[in-house]
Amino acid sequence: MLPRWSHDANLSFLLGLLGILLFMPLPFVGQGMTQLLFDIILTAVLVSACYIVSRPRWLVVLTVVLTAIGISLQWGAFATDDPRLGMSSLAVSALVLVLISIQVMRWVLGPGMVTGHRIRGAVLVYLLLGLTWAL
Numbered sequence: 535m536l537p538r539w540s541h542d543a544n545l546s547f548l549l550g551l552l553g554i555l556l557f558m559p560l561p562f563v564g565q566g567m568t569q570l571l572f573d574i575i576l577t578a579v580l581v582s583a584c585y586i587v588s589r590p591r592w593l594v595v596l597t598v599v600l601t602a603i604g605i606s607l608q609w610g611a612f613a614t615d616d617p618r619l620g621m622s623s624l625a626v627s628a629l630v631l632v633l634i635s636i637q638v639m640r641w642v643l644g645p646g647m648v649t650g651h652r653i654r655g656a657v658l659v660y661l662l663l664g665l666t667w668a669l
Contacts, residue, residue: 544586545655545658548582552579552665554575555575555579556664556665580605580630580631581601583601584597586638600629600630600633603626604623604629607622607623608623611623627669628669631669632666641655
């Protein structure tokens with residue numbers, strides 16, 4: 535059974551979202567519409583990244599719970615302008631992205647032939663780690 539990330543649509547969608555998020559003007563995040571756009575895209579990245587984890591079951595549960603906490607904190611920070619919620623949201627989001635990166639890297643470096651899916655998975659890990667560092 536192939537992992538969920540190996541399907542073209544899932545992987546391409548997440549790669550596209552990461553490309554948009556990483557190349558948007560990050561210095562302007564925190565100012566009106568740019569912050570709203572950043573929050574929407576980061577929410578979509580977290581949800582779609584959460585979707586690609588398929589096993590082990592404890593990692594799926596941990597990722598879903600942390601993603602829900604991160605999204606709640608993120609939108610709470612947006613609604614209240616509380617910097618503590620914003621920092622907490624970024625910390626939880628970074629943890630989720632590291633968990634996803636580790637899982638995808640295990641699949642990419644696992645046994646088997648090198649395919650386009652594995653190469654796209656490696657690019658995904660590279661972009662996830664870049665986003666984690668940027669947060």
